[in-house]
Amino acid sequence: MPSSSSLSGLIKWLTREEWRELFEEALWLHVGPACEQADLDLEDLESLLGPAQFMTLWGCAFEDFLTRTVEPDDVNLVDAYLKRRGWKEPVANRRYMEALRRSVMSLYEVSGLVPGESFLARDLVRGGEPVRITERTASRSLAPWERIGARIVELGGSHVMAGGVLSFGHDASEEVLRILKSSAKRAGREFEKLARKSDLPAGADRSVLDTLLLTDAAPLFTNLWLADVLPRLVDQSLPTLVNSEGAEIAFHSMRYPFLPKVDVAEVRARLRTVPNLQEETDKFWNWLEPEPRPAPKPRIIGTTQTYSVTLENGTTVLGTIELTEMGLLVSINSEDRAARARAFLSPLLDGLARSPTTEIQTVEQMMTAPTARSIPPVEDLPPELQTTLVHEGLSGHYRAALDQPVGMLDDKTPRASVRSKAGREKVAVWLKFLESESRRSRAPGDPMASYDFGWMWAELGITDLRR
Structure with missing residues (x-):
């Protein structure tokens, strides 16, 4: 993006009496609805977000203000400033201000990162091919497939990004797209009227309509972004998660280490004798509920949410079993289920495996430790070995996930979904989404940030869609 001094003259001009109150009204348009919903004033908002995020939000409102004409004389800040002080500004600054004057905020998907140099941005609202953005700072911190609300303008033959950039989570970005698409649908019947009003040529294409709709859409981006982040900042408490049986969720990872010289084929053969174990691959089983169990009333105070994994036919998955070279890894989400799993697995593995070791993590612990549960603690290991172990653990976790129902896929497995x-x-x-979230807000040296998801695209046969 252009240097921070490019707009310093405009920002100083904004403090003049005739503009100050007008901008305060525009700023409240960007933050007011979300603040009122959370019962916050502007000072509370700045305190919650912190100086850096608040200034980013302020920048979004400021850049939007640069595009607007204000009453009573239908004047624009950029036009007024350049008319009075433009002769003092370098040519590059004037061109940047004029480009922002004509800009719109849209939702972009990031790819093709060249850290310290550039990235590709695909407009999710107006479509078209991705454009290469010349950007030194953000290209070091953005993640592949991250979705951002931003203004992209063309200067001197290159595309550059303005300073007001908001990073959207998947659900929040989908809500932005849903509202914009709904608005575009409603405006479709009025397209000709809009075109005439804006002096557009006859036959202007739909992307022009999308641009018109985006002209006043910047407050939508800022308010939806705030609506997504504020609840987590205002209320740090999490709802209590319970499974389908009403038991509070606590993730249990049980490891059955194999005895020396154990024949893995014998382990596999014994697992195949258990009726409630459904074999997905020769190394992975789902432990299924034979018939619904009555859900006890949970002794939990406060808000609860039910978390349950089911197959396409509605059968509840009680846990998973993964066969590794060193032993069995059993993943269960409650103490009761862990006890039931030990009750049938320990006799089954007699003479093949030692007694299990169990690692337990609460939901809160999982939230602060985003790596997969199957990854062992690696903090005290050399960085190279940490990366190897984390990547191996992730590969096992995601390979198993290919045969697990996924909510984003309408509770179908990825392998089943790619058939259409x-x-x-x-x-x-x-x-x-997986790639973006694994890298988002992580340091470059974090093993999670360097994991390569390419094998999953290839195994599912959709590499052509990785663009």
Whole structure:
């Protein structure tokens, strides 16, 4: 993006009496609805977000203000400033101000990162091919497939990004797209009227309509972004998660280490004798509920949410079993289920494996430790070995996930979803989500940030959609 001094003259001009109150009204348009919903004033908002995020939000409102004409004389800040002080500004600054004057905020998907140099941005609202953005700072911190609300303008033959950039989570970005698409649909019948009002040529294409709709849409971006982040900042408490049996969720990872010289084929053969174990691959089983159990009333105070994994036929998955070279890894989400799993697995593995070791993590602990549960603690290991172990753990976790129902795929497994065109597109969105979230806000040296998801695209046969 252009240097921070490019707009310093405009920002100083904004403090003049004739503009100050007008901008305060515009700023409240960007933050007011979300603040009123959370019962916050502007000072509270700045305190919650912190100086850096608040200034980013302020920048979004400021850049939007640069595009607007204000009453009573229908004047614009950029026009007024350049008319009075433009002769003092370098040519590059004047061109940047004029480009922002004509700009709109849209939602972009990031890809093709060249850290310290550039990235590709695909407009999710107006469509078209991705454009290469010349950007030194953000290209170091953005993640592949991350979705951002931003203004992109063309200067001197290159595309650059303005300073007001908001990073959207998947759900919040989908809400932005839903509202914009709904608005575009409603405006479709009025397109000709809008075109005439804006002196557009006859036959102007739909992207022009999308641009018109985006002209006043910047407050939508800021308010939806705030609506997404503020609840987590205002209320740090989490709802209590319970499983389908009403038991509070606590993730149990039980490891059955194999005895020396154990024949893995014998382990596999014994697992195949258990009726409630459904074999997905020769190394992975789902432990299924034979019949619904009555859900006890949970002794929990406060808000609860039910978390349950089911197959396409509605059968509840009680846990998973993964066969590794060193032993069995059993993943269960409650103490009761862990006890039931030990009750049938320990006799089954007699003479093949030692007694299990168990690692337990609460939901809160999982939230602060985003790596997969199957990854062992690696903090005290050399960085190279940490990366190897984390990547191996992630590969095992995600390989198993290919045969697990996924909410984003309408509770179908990724392998089943790629059998249809619509399913393939949904799987591509899911994989982009995984990649983006694994890298988002992580340091470059974090093993999670360097994990390569390319094998999943290839195994599912949708590499052509990784663009």
